[in-house]
Every structure is written in structure tokens, then in C-alpha cells.
Amino acid sequence: MTAPLEARSLSLVRDGNAVLDNVSFSVAQGEIFALLGGNGAGKSSTLLTFLGFLQPSAGEVLVRGRSVHSDIPAARSAIAYLPEAASLYGHMSAYENLEYFLDLAGRSASRGDLDAAFERVALADEARSRRLQSYSKGMRQKAAIALALLRETPILLLDEPTSGLDPVAIDEFHDLVKKLASSGQTILMVTHDVYGACQVADRVGLLRRGKLVGSFAAEPGMRIDTETVHAAFAEREAA
Ligand SMILES: Nc1ncnc2c1ncn2[C@@H]1O[C@H](COP(=O)(O)OP(=O)(O)OP(=O)(O)O)[C@@H](O)[C@H]1O
Ligand SMILES: [Mg+2]
Known part of the structure; x- marks a missing residue:
């Protein structure tokens, strides 16, 4: 193979x-x-x-x-690629970031798909609609990993x-x-x-x-x- x-x-x-x-x-x-x-x-x-x-x-x-x-x-x-320093936008929420970058990759995802991906990386529910600039480093990394997963x-x-x-x-x-x-x-x-x-x-x-x-x-x-x-x-x- x-x-x-x-x-x-x-x-x-x-x-x-x-x-x-x-x-x-x-x-x-x-x-x-x-x-x-x-x-x-x-x-x-x-x-x-x-x-x-x-x-x-x-x-x-x-x-x-x-x-x-x-x-x-x-x-x-x-390929989905998680870069060394993943850069998502600080002024957007995790939802908005993922929607935006998926759109750039020619994909779309429902709110349910996004929630499922955040769930998989254990990014807390209450954080998802907050702007990324208020995230800790680990939370940002989780959001970036969720994006890589959603590319499927x-x-x-x-x-x-x-x-x-x-x-x-x-x-x-x-x-x-x-x-x-x-x-x-x-x-x-x-x-x-x-x-x-x-x-x-x-x-x-x-x-x-x-x-x-x-x-x-x-x-x-x-x-x-x-x-x-x-x-x-x-x-x-x-x-
Ligand atoms: N943008 C660049 N332009 C020119 N050379 C580069 C560039 N980025 C890295 N290099 C060189 O390529 C070599 C390998 O770098 P690379 O970033 O692939 O290493 P790495 O194993 O990922 O290291 P690290 O653990 O620090 O991330 C190094 O000698 C580095 O100086
Ligand atoms: Mg490196």
C-alpha cells in the first residue's frame, strides 16, 4: 500500500x-x-x-x-497542519476564528461540528465565544488543534x-x-x-x-x- x-x-x-x-x-x-x-x-x-x-x-x-x-x-x-506558533486572530472569538479559517480552506462547519471539535480538545464551553486575546497560551493551542481536526x-x-x-x-x-x-x-x-x-x-x-x-x-x-x-x-x- x-x-x-x-x-x-x-x-x-x-x-x-x-x-x-x-x-x-x-x-x-x-x-x-x-x-x-x-x-x-x-x-x-x-x-x-x-x-x-x-x-x-x-x-x-x-x-x-x-x-x-x-x-x-x-x-x-x-493535510491539516498545526504550525509551531499557530496564529489565530486575537480580536475574534474561537468560533469566529474557526469559521473564518475553515472558510479559507474551502470548508464549512455547523455550530454543532465546532462544538464537537472544542469538546474533543477540552476547550471550555464558556471560553468559546470569548475573544482569543483573553486566552491563555494553552487555550489558544487547543483552539488551533480544534481547527486542524475540523479540516478532516x-x-x-x-x-x-x-x-x-x-x-x-x-x-x-x-x-x-x-x-x-x-x-x-x-x-x-x-x-x-x-x-x-x-x-x-x-x-x-x-x-x-x-x-x-x-x-x-x-x-x-x-x-x-x-x-x-x-x-x-x-x-x-x-x-
Ligand atoms: N526562515 C528561515 N530561513 C533560513 N533558514 C532557516 C529559516 N528557518 C530555519 N532555518 C534554519 O534551518 C535549520 C533548521 O531549522 P528548523 O526550524 O527546521 O529546526 P527545528 O528542528 O524545527 O528547531 P526548533 O526545535 O527550534 O523548532 C536551522 O539551521 C535554522 O537556522
Ligand atoms: Mg521547529
Whole structure:
């Protein structure tokens, strides 16, 4: 079966600097793949390449078996993307923001659909009609996640999705991501949070200075071992 996401020997240069070097991986349908790496490792750049915002200097990225750069609109319509710093409008309510951005994406949603999405991310009822400028960071992140869910795309790209969320909200978010994957959505998330990656992902790829240097898969019914991945991340030998 064709993988929904695939990077084939992907190299990327930004402003004359090599940012990704010969990176290959694929994400199967219904799989959660976490790309883990330190600041500047190339995680966000990888996502932007799948969205067609950055052009590979060598190799290619494929969405549903098709080279992204041969049909960028097709790739984008299959993907919902949660950016690193999601920017919704402060002067609008969560409802208005979601209606507005869904409209831009060529979709519409009923009040019931919006409520269901807010429910899934546990954004409190009383907050939904308040302007976003009165939200905490975590509440804004929840609204942005709700928007990504409402796109109902087969693929989700998540850039540091739990940044700004408290530990309870992080657990809830991980449960939600697992549910989405088990209902068939394909998920690529990038993060520098070793614990979060190991908790939620079926497979973790370790990205170091633009190179994919390790891969860890969960055994059936088990989570990936945080200690092992942490040691690899920190370039130490696993105990
Ligand atoms: N807009 C840009 N123009 C030029 N180079 C950039 C740009 N954004 C990032 N880079 C460079 O690309 C490299 C990878 O950055 P990227 O943002 O992909 O890393 P990251 O793994 O997402 O890091 P972080 O954990 O800090 O978000 C870095 O060397 C960075 O300096
Ligand atoms: Mg980043």
C-alpha cells in the first residue's frame, strides 16, 4: 500500500545552509510517527517541505504516493497542519476564528461540528465565544488543534503540538491523537520532547543536525522506552 507520507533521500538547503541531509522515512496509514530532534535539527523544515513551502535541493517528498512538487494543491488539501506558533486572530472569538479559517480552506462547519471539535480538545464551553486575546497560551493551542481536526484531512502534521499545554491537557491530547490514528488518520509530529514522543508515537525517528540518525519502534502493546531514546538523543550509550 502507498504510504500517505514519504521522504525519499530528502536534502534541503536554506539560505545556503544544509538543513536536511539525505533523510528518508515513510509514515503508513494510521501510524503516528514522531520526528524528534533538538533546536535547529530541521524538524519544522521537514514539515514545510511536505506542505510545498520549501523545495528539496535533492530527493523528494511524496504525499499519498505523489511528489508534492508536482501538485502542491493536492498535497495541501490532504493535510491539516498545526504550525509551531499557530496564529489565530486575537480580536475574534474561537468560533469566529474557526469559521473564518475553515472558510479559507474551502470548508464549512455547523455550530454543532465546532462544538464537537472544542469538546474533543477540552476547550471550555464558556471560553468559546470569548475573544482569543483573553486566552491563555494553552487555550489558544487547543483552539488551533480544534481547527486542524475540523479540516478532516487524511493526514495531520503537528509541530510541537503540546507546547504550552499543562500535563493533563498533554495526556488528553495524546489520547486524542491515538484515537485519530486508530480511526485511520496518518500523523507526523515533530517535537523535542522525548517523553511525549515516546508516549504517543508508534515510531520515533531521531533527527540530528539534519540527518536521521536513529529509529525506534514500539513493540505491540508497549510504548517506546523513554530512557533508551533519551540516551540516544543525548548521544550517550543506552544503559
Ligand atoms: N526562515 C528561515 N530561513 C533560513 N533558514 C532557516 C529559516 N528557518 C530555519 N532555518 C534554519 O534551518 C535549520 C533548521 O531549522 P528548523 O526550524 O527546521 O529546526 P527545528 O528542528 O524545527 O528547531 P526548533 O526545535 O527550534 O523548532 C536551522 O539551521 C535554522 O537556522
Ligand atoms: Mg521547529
